[in-house]
Amino acid sequence: MTSMQPELAAVLWDMDGTIIHSEPVWGEAQHRLASQHDCRWTDADATALIGSTMEQTVLALHTAGIGLDGTAIAESLETAVVDSLHERIVWRPGAVELIRSLRLAGIPQAIVTTSSQRLVDVVVRALEAEVAFSAVVSGDDVLEGKPHPEPYFQAANRLGVNIAHCVAIEDSATGLKAAIASGAVALGVPCDAPLQEGAHHTQWDTLAGRNVRDIEQLFNDRVRRSHDHG
Template sequence: MNAEMAAVLWDMDGTIIDSESVWGEAQHRLVAQYGGRWTDADVTALIGSTMEQTVTALRSAGVDLDDDAIAHALETAVINSLREEIVWRPGARELLRSLGHAGIRQAIVTTSSTSLVDVVVRALEADLTFSTVVSGDDVAHGKPHPEPYLTAAARLSVDIADCLAIEDSITGLRAAIASGAVALGVPNDVALEEGRDHALWDTLHGRTVKDVLHLFSSRRGVTAPGMF
């Protein structure tokens, strides 16, 4: 059964780490500096979005900086916060460690920048080594486009259909499903609906390697690869 699953591809923000609130706080502070209005609904609407989409929204809210400056200010705030403390999603770190000990390759597939991902990778380096990391800097099209997941599979030299992708957002799930991976949603700040094209777990807490392998074998081939 293990040989049938080539790799587990992890989203990062909201899936491995509980960082959506960190992003939200950074957005609120930046907009407030320029006298704009930013609500919790605005934060929620950007969960899973690319940096380009986030920058556009912040400029529309009144942040009077160029795109690069907005991205730099936002990422710097988030990175500084994560360097002080990383809050792990329930069960994520334990499952990452268990999969690594079982010899299953794992990758991070995220829209966040390489510099931000490095903070998380370094925090986990005592527990495991990722086989590859695909950041927002590595692709032309971010989620919900399937390119990030297809890039990870190509780097691992595996068929994307032989991979399990774990996501917390609607945007991320769309990318995973469109890529043709077996898609698993674990909701965090945004509710995820049931669907034939993906599985849902309420939490990763208490989940084991056996659970992951069973899910993969039961879901593989249930739906055809998605089209974008």
């Protein structure tokens, strides 16, 4: 007797670089802070931090020679990014349309990000007309940020679902590591940094033109493949 294939329980969204195109905003804030303190900071330095936690970002800026304490660095960066997002949010291609398609299909959605709750709140408010997220896990909520899977475990726990029955959408290698380690069906959609192809995740060039049927097909294909190799 064959067991029934599970259904998609939820879609878990990374935020920066996946829902919103905010990495350039973070990079600009880092460059500005480094310039104010006469420190060298390159585009490569900023790119290397895509998907990183605030603690990792603060450490990198400290290492570059910025003499502020960690709290002051974090506050400076966050304030600059929040101010920018209040002025204008640049949505990733197809993200809002896919969020809408999933909502209409009744599939729960959550944001799982290393950014602070203060930043997440700006995006959640901007999306209020499209979706009420069933859960939000921010960098403030976890002891271990990505690439550790704790943020994804927390999201599944809050939703009351099996993480293996979720699709996690990420744009960075760091985020993908967290999604894969959690046991979720991992989908990589690169933004500002390329992603390596891999056997443990699916990769799409863009979310543009994608809808709930594509996500369900991805989930079903991955689950079927894992059963075949199990």
